[in-house]
Amino acid sequence: MRKIVIAGNWKMYKTNQEAVKVLSELKDLVKDVKNVEIVIGAPFTTLSDAVKAVEGSNIKIAAENVYPKQEGAFTGEISPNMLKAIGVSHVIIGHSERREIFKETDEFINEKVKAVLENGLVPIFCIGEKLEERESGKTLEINSNQVRKGLKDLTKEEAKKVIVAYEPVWAIGTGKTATPEMAQETHKEIRKVLADMFGQEVANEMTIQYGGSMKPENAKDLLGQADIDGGLVGGASLKADSFFEIIKAAK
Ligand code: PEP
Helix, strand or coil, rough: CCCEEEECCCCCCCCCHHHHHHHHHHHHHCCCCCCCEEEEECHHHHHHHHHHHHHCCCEEEEEEECCCCCCCCCCCCHHHHHHHHCCCEEEEEEEEEHHHHHCCHHHHHHHHHHHHHCCEEEEEEEEEHHHHHHHHCCCHHHHHHHHHHHHHCCHHHHHCEEEEEEECHHHHCCCCCCCEEEEEEHHHHHHHHHHHHCCCHHHHHHHEEEECCHHHHHHHHHHHCCCCCCCECCHHCHHHHHHHHHHHHCC
């Protein structure tokens, strides 16, 4: 059985106080949720208090980025072991905003995935095509390349721990969502690539989330698809009640 994971990505939203408030509300709402892993990706400044705010609950906390070294002269960066030390369990890696705005390459993303796994954290590894790539028929090629390069040289055991988040870039923050059929088709192809890299058994166990304007109104249809094993949610994760609606749709 694949794990169903609903993860929020708060991006650069919320002060520490705001984060703790929403997490306290969410903690209450999700207390009876079983069979869905719940993760919130929050800004670095909130992480320590976020972990404390969800203590004893079924919510896990993710960082939204990491630097792939243990320590050193890397001014302004945060290492996987620093995250681990405060109780963070997941790290969002290779989000399209980081690929686009911060020019992160597949090779750098691969270093991050490995560093995170070596420290016992779970990578939420993001991939996805841009609109012009979809329109020119390159969706599969782009996603396949990102998977092959981003998860290069992982062992089967490591691969099993990775959460893949398929996020068509044209659907992120735009209100445009891939239709459930469109998303399913790409998820199925991504799983084929994973099977080619790590074997069918491993691929069958790997969680592949959909991300891109997932909201309470469309979550059930998307999450009802055979190869969609959860969601990475931006805008609709900022409020506890809308995020909870999506979690309920996954149950
Ligand atoms: C995201 O930030 O990964 C995302 C999918 O955003 P949104 O849900 O707002 O499109």
